[in-house]
Amino acid sequence: xxxxxxxxxxxxxxxxxxxxxxxxxxxxxxxxxxxxxxxxxxxxxxxxxxxxxxxxxxxxxxxxxxxxxxxxxxxxxxxxxxxxxxxxxxxxxxxxxxxxxxxxxxxxxxxxxxxxxxxxxxxxxxxxxxxxxxxxxxxxxxxxxxxxxxxxxxxxxxxxxxxxxxxxxxxxxxxxxxxxxxxxxxxxxxxxxxxxxxxxxxxxxxxxxxxxxxxxxxxxxxx
Numbered sequence: 001x002x003x004x005x006x007x008x009x010x011x012x013x014x015x016x017x018x019x020x021x022x023x024x025x026x027x028x029x030x031x032x033x034x035x036x037x038x039x040x041x042x043x044x045x046x047x048x049x050x051x052x053x054x055x056x057x058x059x060x061x062x063x064x065x066x067x068x069x070x071x072x073x074x075x076x077x078x079x080x081x082x083x084x085x086x087x088x089x090x091x092x093x094x095x096x097x098x099x100x101x102x103x104x105x106x107x108x109x110x111x112x113x114x115x116x117x118x119x120x121x122x123x124x125x126x127x128x129x130x131x132x133x134x135x136x137x138x139x140x141x142x143x144x145x146x147x148x149x150x151x152x153x154x155x156x157x158x159x160x161x162x163x164x165x166x167x168x169x170x171x172x173x174x175x176x177x178x179x180x181x182x183x184x185x186x187x188x189x190x191x192x193x194x195x196x197x198x199x200x201x202x203x204x205x206x207x208x209x210x211x212x213x214x215x216x217x218x219x220x221x222x223x
Contacts, residue, residue: 006062006100013089014067020044020097023051023061030060032110032135032220033101035094038063039117040070047116053210054217062101064093076121076145077178087122087145094126109161112136112217116205117173121145124182127163131156131189136216138164140205141171143178144185152181158191162216165193166209168201 006020021044027033034054038047044063051061071090072083080087094113101111112135115123120142127137128144131154143165144152163186167179176197183195198206 006064006097008064008093008096011089011092011096013085013092015071015086015089015093018065018067018093020062020064021048022063023048024056025058025060027060027101027104027106030106031058032056032112032217033060033062033106034112034114034217035097035101036061036063037071037094037113037115037119037123038066038069039115039119042116043069047119050114050210054214056217056221058221059217060101060106062097064097066090071118071122076118076143077147077175080146080150083145090122091126091129094122095130098130108135109133110135110220112138112220114138114140114213115142116140117142117203124186127158127161128152128154128185128189131158133159134161135220136162136164136213137186137191138209138213138216139166139182140209141167141174141203143167143174143182152185154185154189156189158186158189161191162219163191163193164209164212164216165195166198166205166212167196168198168203170200171203173203
């Protein structure tokens with residue numbers, strides 16, 4: 001696990017200059033990449049430990065660090081303007097990483113995005129706003145950002161990208177209805193979405209979710 005050479009100084013807002021931590025294959029030698037986005041109060045290094053569950057030597061694992069360990073200050077259900085400029089800065093940071101990965105020779109359809117909690121919300125919103133074919137998307141306990149009734153007028157196509165949405169039905173942070181809405185929106189953007197709601201589960205990640213993502217990665221690498 002090392003600090004990388006990703007340059008985030010050029011983005012706007014509070015996440016400018018934030019470090020990016022990597023593990024796995026060096027980016028120039030990798031055939032695929034996974035970008036892991038941590039939750040509120042966590043760190044890039046903590047979510048990068050999840051990469052230990054995926055034993056693929058050819059994958060570069062990449063985790064950006066949020067300023068003050070938080071991608072945006074309010075709930076993901078709050079009015080969008082109340083989370084600015086942090087939200088726009090966070091989305092720009094993910095866009096910069098995706099662009100740098102592509103410049104290194106790994107196209108978007110070989111790049112997997114995974115997030116937990118606040119990171120899952122950010123990853124979901126990023127792929128909706130930047131719809132194209134990705135190597136896969138997984139949102140553990142998260143969903144699209146914005147209050148109820150937020151217009152979901154996204155453009156582009158996920159072009160069959162495999163998407164996994166997992167959440168507990170007793171999650172005190174993520175309403176199940178928002179997971180359903182996220183499934184509908186990403187399906188409408190031509191994503192191939194698997195939604196799994198776990199009975200009796202709160203805010204967290206279970207092994208079944210990790211195993212599902214492992215199968216997604218294995219399928220990607222077999223292509």
